[in-house]
Amino acid sequence: MVDAIVAILQRPNFLAFVIIFLWGFYIMVTRYNLVKKLIGMYLVQTSVIFFLVSISAKEGATVPILISTTEPVQVANYANPLPHVLTLTAIVVGVATTGVGLALCAAIYRKYGSLDEQAILEKLE
Amino acid sequence: MSHQLPVILFLLPLFAAISMPLVCLKHRHWSFPVSVTILAAMVLVSVLNLYNVIQHGEVRYVFSGWAVPLGIEWIADGLASVILVFVSALGLLGVAFTRSTAPKELGGRIVHYYTLILLLISAMTGIVFARDFFNLFVFLEVAAIASYALIGVAGGRALFAAFRYLVLGTLGASLYLLGVSYLYAVTGTLNMSDMVERLPLLMSSKALVGGLLFMFIGLGIKMALVPFHAWMPEAYTYAPDSISPILASLTTKLALLAWVRITYWVFNSSMIIFNIPILLLVEVLGALAAVIGASLALAQRDIKMIFAYGGISHIGIILIGVGQGNQTGFAGGVFYLLNDAVMQAALFFLAAAASCHYGIKTIEDIGRVGKQAPWLTGSLIVIAMGMIGLPPTGGFFGKWYIILGALDAGNYLSVAAVILSTLLTLAYFVKLFESIFRHASTPSGVQFAEFPHSFKLTLGITSAAILILGLFSAPFVQFILNYALPPGF
Secondary structure, three states: OHHHHHHHHOOHHHHHHHHHHHHHHHHHHHOOEHHHHHHHHHHHHHHHHHHHHHHHOOOOOEOOOOOOOOOOOOHHHEOOHHHHHHHHHHHHHHHHHHHHHHHHHHHHHHHHOOOEHHHHHHHHO | OHHHHHHHHHHHHHHHHHHHHHHHOOOHHHHHHHHHHHHHHHHHHHHHHHHHHHHHOOEEEEHHHOOOOOOOEEEEOHHHHHHHHHHHHHHHHHHHHHHHHOOHHHHHHHHHHHHHHHHHHHHHHHHHHEOEHHHHHHHHHHHHHHHHHHHHOOOOHHHHHHHHHHHHHHHHHHHHHHHHHHHHHHHOOOEHHHHHHHHHHHOOOHHHHHHHHHHHHHHHHHOOOHHHOOOHHHHHHHOOOOOHHHHHHHHHHHHHHHHHHHHHHHOOOOOEEOOEEHHHHHHHHHHHHHHHHHHHHHOOOEHHHHHHHHHHHHHHHHHHHHOOOOHHHHHHHHHHHHHHHHHHHHHHHHHHHHHHHHOOOEHHHHHHHHHHOHHHHHHHHHHHHHHHOOOOOHHHHHHHHHHHHHHHHOOHHHHHHHHHHHHHHHHHHHHHHHHHHHHHHOOOOOOOOOOOHHHHHHHHHHHHHHHHHHHOHHHHHHHHHHHOOOOOO
């Protein structure tokens, strides 16, 4: 038990990921306001991106451009570019989703005059 | 040239989608013929591609010449090619159907509507071909974003349904991405065939198990598997009449296909999650989905709702088939997937035609109109035979092979689930037909205009396809056994 707690505390970035993910999920589930739900959704997306960045972080590494072409490549000196590209793409996907979500929220507000899920459900009945 | 066919298949709808707003903004009536032409060309190319794959084996396409572990790879194998023929044909049929059913209030924005449909179909092509976990994620998301927007077009309740779909779908995508990053952290690669080589040494890794589980939950939300199905019936019921056939027949099935790819092609179907073999998990969840989906369908009054819940139960039946871990079950599952794509399209074409032409929304409405609508009732009988699984439709042979596979594997629970779900399907169609034929003696005084030819054509083609898939089921299943099985299966 103590070992597990120590192991978790030694990896604060993973702990932060879990907290942000569950926080976002909690907001998505418990809040009735649609924009708040979107905020929760965005937190979930961001936490996954944060996880992807934190597993690929490398201490003391630099941009992945070869400094010298004659010496053998020291892998430990360069950051891995792939996770960063993935992160960028995931951010773009997240922005697109949030954009569509906000557009839907705006349309719902124009139609029902409210962003509260319960108020809208009452009008739907 | 022939090895470029997969990427041509993807680029045709993508380029059409991008150039649509440029070309058609001044001449908005062009957008329909342009989309139909592009999709007809896509059907042609997909058939060529299937022929090429059968003749010369699978096609590996590597983007911009970067060799495999670095670059992004697409593989057109037998399974992908045959599913793509169905995707493009159903896409063509669906778009041809929009001519008479597209939302009238869109006006000039009809151009963007067709843009979104083409984007959706090109993303679906990507889902079918992609052999890179992240590539798959991007295409799943492009298809999902296009569907959110297309569902929202109907306005009113559809907006709310689309919003729910968006929130849940994004949660699913995030979980899938989380699973991908777990797998990447363990293996250091995203390419599926590269990962296959690295996995044997890492099979005991707990992170691998966690990643696979997150992926399964994420794709489970996308394929409307039972505990995660809440978004699906509302989204497909309130979506515009013209778009629900394409969405209902393809999106959930392609998420399922992605899952089949991951379990069979990458993990070799032998993965064990906390002492539970992954195939057992798939099979039990499939059995639950098959029974619960059909029971929920029985409780509905809105016909689109009935059909959507029927779709949920059929996802379960496909999962039972692919979860058996033997060739017969797998071939039955894939064959049922193809059948179900056609049947769902046919059901939603029927619901759309009924609601556009006769104003039918619920079971009571269909009872009032039934006798005056021979095309509707006739095709409903054929589709119902397929959904229930009566010979000579494709649905019967799909279920037949799935049950044979389950008997081979000794999974009597799965056999019971398939039969129970069949009985429940029979029950909800009996409810529909009872409403049609009991009230037939008291026709309402309303006279309806002639049933439009486009509706007759779509209903006729899909009903005929259901029968043809049944009559020629033996060569289809033989094709799947010969060309579409996972490696080393």
